[in-house]
Amino acid sequence: MKLLLVTTLLATGVCAGSSANAQSWPTKPIKIIVNFAPGGAADQLARLIAPPLHEALGQPVLVENKGGAGGNLGADFVAKSPADGYTFLMASGGTVSINPYLYPKMPFDPAKDLVPVASVARVPFYLVVRTDSPVKDFKGLVADLKAHPGQRSFGSPGNGSSPHLAAEMMKSETGTFAVHVPYRGAAPALTDLLGGQINFLFDPGIALQHVKAGKLRMLAVGSPLRAPQVPDVPTLDELGLKGFDADAVFGLYAPAGTPQAVVDRVNTEVNRVLNTAATKDGIVAIGNVPLPLKPVEFGRKGAEDSKRFGKLIRDRGIQAD
Incomplete structure (x- = not known):
């Protein structure tokens, strides 16, 4: 007791x-x-x-x-x-x-x-390319990747980062291949996209200012729902990748x-x-x-x-x- x-x-x-x-x-x-x-x-x-x-x-x-x-x-x-x-x-x-x-x-x-x-x-992760890219939309990106397997590249904040996985999900569901270039953050990856060292990027939002400035073109959003910032940009789910969710x-x-x-x-x-x-x-x-x-x-x-x-x-x- x-x-x-x-x-x-x-x-x-x-x-x-x-x-x-x-x-x-x-x-x-x-x-x-x-x-x-x-x-x-x-x-x-x-x-x-x-x-x-x-x-x-x-x-x-x-x-x-x-x-x-x-x-x-x-x-x-x-x-x-x-x-x-x-x-x-x-x-x-x-x-x-x-x-x-x-x-x-x-x-x-x-x-x-x-x-x-x-x-x-x-x-959300925004699929972007440079405005001088011949790719005008998501369908064009898939066609370009299939026509040039292994000759296109994308960046991410690192192996296994959410933007990297978003791209891997897209590649898996479209049967395409592109070279992954890992960086030590989203900002360095964006810098190289703007500089032409890589071809596309799933961006966590810091690229929006460059989209508005006309330096980048947004092809799609990797979310189940459209992003309020760009309500006119379709989701990958809408573009045929059913259930795509990389948020x-x-x-x-x-x-x-x-x-x-x-x-x-x-x-x-x-x-x-x-x-x-x-x-x-x-x-x-x-x-x-x-x-x-x-x-x-x-x-x-x-x-x-x-x-x-x-x-x-x-x-x-x-x-x-």
């Missing part, structure tokens, strides 16, 4: 201490690690939500890029950071749902070492063991920020769609994507660099 009483008191004390720590959080700057190069979707989303989160939480919210190894370097840094609510990861869902299929020896276990905190945006969900993750009260607070604040006009407009402007979800919903989406993309990776024999 005494042992039970002592155990109960200790457990109560731990919970009380955890609650007290959560209530006093935050007392110092918070860091968001982006696991890809500056200029990509994850980087832009992190920098969009950082200022309003600073205002809401009363502490600076700093964004730091740690790209490399398909996002594993930055994710590993966060996974091994103290679970005190001061280090978060901004990443595509691919970090937890795709990378485990690509890397036989991960430096961390996404399922055990990271917890989903807050979804930020659904990221990714980007959001915040934290080291496992981060107090649940902190996770819930960040989720609440992020969802509130996503419902403000300024943030909504900012996310739409970079080609994304705001997607507020609860942590459990965010985690469930990652699990669903893991099954879907895992099959594609196995079927296509895709491997990490």
Whole structure:
């Protein structure tokens, strides 16, 4: 009986201490690690939500890029950071749902070492070519690829990245072949498309400004639904690739063991920020769609994507660099 009483008191004390720590959080700057190069979707989303989160939480919210190894370097840094609510990861869902299929020896276990905190945006992928390309539409792209097997190339933020998988899905369903050129982020891939080093790209939205400026031509959207930014551009599903869905969900993750009260607070604040006009407009402007979800919903989406993309990776024999 005494042992039970002592155990109960200790457990109560731990919970009380955890609650007290959560209530006093935050007392110092918070860091968001982006696991890809500056200029990509994850980087832009992190920098969009950082200022309003600073205002809401009363502490600076700093964004730091740690790209490399398909996002594993930055994710590993966060996974091994103290679970005190001061280090978060901004990443595509691919970090937890795709990378485990690509890397036989991960430096961390996404399922055990990271917890989903807050979804930020659904990221459609836009199929684009240069305006000086002879390809005028999706049908023309397929015809061109079939006429020149292995002579055309496309870029992506890296092997197994969501844009890479989008292109592999398209190739698989159209029976075409093009050379994959991996980069260390979406921005460098876009730069080379604009420069003529590659022929097409599934872009996460940062190319929209170049489409509007007349430098790029958009052929299709790799989503189940048309994108609100370009309502006149058809989806690949509409163009014959039935069920085509390459969307990714980007959001915040934290080291496992981060107090649940902190996770819930960040989720609440992020969802509130996503419902403000300024943030909504900012996310739409970079080609994304705001997607507020609860942590459990965010985690469930990652699990669903893991099954879907895992099959594609196995079927296509895709491997990490």
